[in-house]
Amino acid sequence: MSKQFSRRSFLMGSGMLGVAAAAGALTGCAPTGSADGDSQNLSATGEAKGGTRYSLYENPDEIGIVHDAAxxxxxxxxxxxxxxxxxxxxxxxxxxxxxxxxxxxxxxxxxxxxxxxxxxxxxxxxxxxxxxxxxxxxxxxxxxxxxxxxxxxxxxxxxxxxxxxxxxxxxxxxxxxxxxxxxxxxxxxxxxxxxxxxxxxxxxxxxxxxxxxxxxxxxxxxxxxxxxxxxxxxxxxxxxxxxxxxxxxxxxxxxxxxxxxxxxxxxxxxxxxxxxxxxxxxxxxxxxxxxxxxxxxxxxxxxSSMYIHVPGFSIDSLLSVAASMNGSCCYVNQDGERFIDESSPSDIARSKAVEQQGRVFSIIGTGLLNDYQAGKMAHMKGLVGEDRANEPWDAADDLALAEGNDHVFKADTLEELAELMGVPADTFIATMDTYEADCAAGTGDSVFAKPAEHMMSMGEGPFYGFELSSVIxxxxxxxxxxxxxxxxxxxxxxxxxxxxxxxxxxxxxxxxxxxxxxxxxxxxxxxxxxxxxxxxxxxxxxxxxxxxxxxxxxxxxxxxxxx
The missing domain is CATH 3.50.50.60 (FAD/NAD(P)-binding domain)
Known part of the structure; x- marks a missing residue:
């Protein structure tokens, strides 16, 4: 029959380790010792925290703790x-x-x-x-x-x-x-x-x-x-x-x-x-x-950060994919600035880029949203699969859900949108003006060299800001x-x-x-x-x-x- 030896039972006796070791009584069992930091396994009251080396993790399921067996x-x-x-x-x-x-x-x-x-x-x-x-x-x-x-x-x-x-x-x-x-x-x-x-x-x-x-x-x-x-x-x-x-x-x-x-x-x-x-x-x-x-x-x-997603939407939401995993997206960070070529071929790279910002918003105007729904996207690959770029779809149901979503912001003007998202309005407007000018020029992105086929105008308002997260x-x-x-x-x-x-x-x-x-x-x-x-x-x-x-x-x- 196996001994019910766990890190908890071992640590509960750690207060006696010094005495036992000094007396030569501790043999055949390697204590955690100061190198592992026994004190990190104990709460402020000295109670062992079950099965983990990290005192702040409460371990509610008590994994690593050996219980009495039936x-x-x-x-x-x-x-x-x-x-x-x-x-x-x-x-x-x-x-x-x-x-x-x-x-x-x-x-x-x-x-x-x-x-x-x-x-x-x-x-x-x-x-x-x-x-x-x-x-x-x-x-x-x-x-x-x-x-x-x-x-x-x-x-x-x-x-x-x-x-x-x-x-x-x-x-x-x-x-x-x-x-x-x-x-x-x-x-x-x-x-x-x-x-x-x-x-x-x-x-x-x-x-x-x-x-x-x-x-x-x-x-x-x-x-x-x-x-x-x-x-x-x-x-x-x-x-x-x-x-x-x-x-x-x-x-x-x-x-x-x-x-x-x-x-x-x-x-x-x-x-x-x-x-x-x-x-x-x-x-x-x-x-x-x-x-x-x-x-x-x-x-x-x-x-394993592999995709970008709008929190609150289902994994198969086409609106979330259009706002996050579409090469024609326009991302801005907490400073109201773009920070990446959004058409990057690596989903992982884009996910990591999102993780490294304070906050990230995907900006969509009503004109662009209508183009998306009409299937006018050069690239649309995400959680729902591939080859969706030329398929028309309807965002009505998802837009209704967005009304109560704390990660979706809607405003008639870009100035109002900046205020709702909490980003500097002047910088944000300048960013969007440059982006729109590049879209109109048809020669590609002047900031991050995003190819021209991915540069699509926002169109008129209302405007949306979809806050993004990285999916693990x-x-x-x-x-x-x-x-x-x-x-x-x-x-x-x-x-x-x-x-x-x-x-x-x-x-x-x-x-x-x-x-x-x-x-x-x-x-x-x-x-x-x-x-x-x-x-x-x-x-x-x-x-x-x-x-x-x-x-x-x-x-x-x-x-x-x-x-």
Whole structure:
């Protein structure tokens, strides 16, 4: 039976550490010590703050705190999270060790997590170790070594095998519509939901009789013998009781923390007041559980800021997209000045630009709004998809909702609009006059060189100012791992029996997320964790052809869904 050792129980005895250590009584267990700042784990009254190193985070769900358990169960390996990393890892584990008992958990009611919304993880060939190291070293250097080259190299060497497992052995298809503006193919159907459904459907087969899937089941704390030995995980049952799952290995594939700004503010240096979250069940559970161990806090969390949005509107609002993600937009900041070429091809760059301002407003005149509704836009790509630029649409319903929206300002004149938005009127009027003159000249933007086809006149009033926010779909990083996907401390000493996979694991991003990293990294982490724990925790053997009958090469045939 696992000891119910948590950071809280450890810290509650911290007042005696000095006496015990002086007497030589503290052995076999590494205290947090002054380097981690034990006092930061305590409230003003000296009470330990559950499971987290940050005293200001209240941790209302008590993640990382081991509670009294109503019962216990035994499994060989537990995978927490059913995104592509957790799902793939659990399946590989079950395939390679038919006698092992494997548990796959998710606190949601459906499988997939943010993979359901991911666009792509196109297959790749493996490269040689020398080629992988060369490319990885360049990637690491470009990021001033915030990205860990060794992880990139490991991923590249495994590309062909992981691609073969996913696309050849398990028949995942790709979506490659002829009109797609994306050069590389996407997941079948356009996002990862079909991939997850395909893999989940295969779990009913005899090959996975040893794999149990439980939904609506939240992992809440690790079971530890000490800060470097994980012996299982505690789960919260639907009836409010807790169960201890004793296991030889636990894989945290729990996703990011974009839905938990109270926690995220202690991980991120970025201004979250400019952001809103569109993720699902991203509460940082894995991060908090990892902090029960000797892992400590990792230095960089990346916000996956991928779009701009008008708060208060639905994710599929065409008015919000027209006001925020349209190349013909005109943004002004708190000083009444433009600050970017709004037609920038990078959605991420525009999102970050919004985050770096005090406030940002998209200015639309009634004439421009009418042109938008008539489909007269050179570029319109956003949360609702692509190729909407030439489609007429009606903004009446959204404009009615805007009447009570604190982020939408309407005035008959630009002077009045400036006053409502709280920006300097003189500067704002001068900015708009220059913009209108450039539109009329037809030669392009004289300030930021925005192309002429994106320069569209505001027309007459009334005028609107739509205040913008940056949309975070998930966060990346947080849990430090080594090249085996093991959770490690700051000196890279591994926590035995504990792994991390997917966007909760650090090493693949800087403070900015670049499209395409999430899925390929998740696939590698989940696969690597499964293969390592089989041979190092479960005493099993991974077959040389664990990925199937053939490794993926550029000549491999992969089915395409062209619907």
């Amino acid at each position: 019962n216990e169960e035994d499994f060989d390996a537990v995978f927490v999270g059913t995104g592509i990393g957790g799902m793939m890892g659990a399946m590989i584990c079950a395939e390679q060790m038919p006698d092992a008992k494997v548990l796959l958990l998710d606190k949601g009611s459906i499988c997939g997590g943010n993979t359901n919304y991911a666009e792509r993880n196109a297959p790749n060939e493996s490269v040689t170790w020398a080629e992988a190291l060369a490319a990885a070293s360049e990637t690491a250097a470009e990021s001033t070594y915030l990205k860990r080259g060794i992880l990139y190299a490991e991923r590249a060497v495994d590309y062909g095998m992981n691609s073969a497992w996913l696309y050849l052995k398990h028949g995942v298809q790709l979506h490659k519509p002829a009109s797609s503006a994306i050069a590389r193919p996407m997941y079948e159907g356009g996002n990862g939901s079909a991939v997850i459904k395909r893999l989940q459907g295969q779990l009913d087969g005899a090959e996975y009789a040893n794999l149990e899937l439980r939904l609506n089941t939240r992992a809440t704390a690790l079971l530890l013998d000490d800060e470097y030995t994980c012996t299982g995980v505690q789960i919260l049952n639907e009836d409010g009781t807790y169960t201890n799952i004793n296991a030889k290995a636990v894989v945290l594939a729990t996703g990011g923390m974009s839905n938990n700004f109270d926690l995220l503010q202690y991980y991120s240096a970025q201004d979250l007041s400019k952001c809103e979250a569109m993720g699902e069940n991203q509460h940082g559970d894995g991060h908090l559980m990892a902090e029960q161990t000797g892992h400590g806090r990792c230095g960089t969390v990346a916000l 779909f998930n966060t990346n990083n947080g849990i430090r791992i080594n090249r085996n996907a093991q959770v490690v401390d700051a000196a890279f000493k591994p926590v035995e029996g504990l792994y991390a996979a997917g966007i909760a694991a650090s090493g693949f991003n800087t403070e900015i997320y670049y499209v395409g990293t999430c899925q390929s990294s998740s696939v590698w982490c989940g696969s690597k964790a499964a293969r390592h724990l089989i041979e190092n925790c479960l005493g099993g053997t991974v077959a040389d052809n664990w990925y199937g009958d053939e490794i993926y090469t550029k000549d491999s045939v992969v089915a395409y869904d062209n619907a």
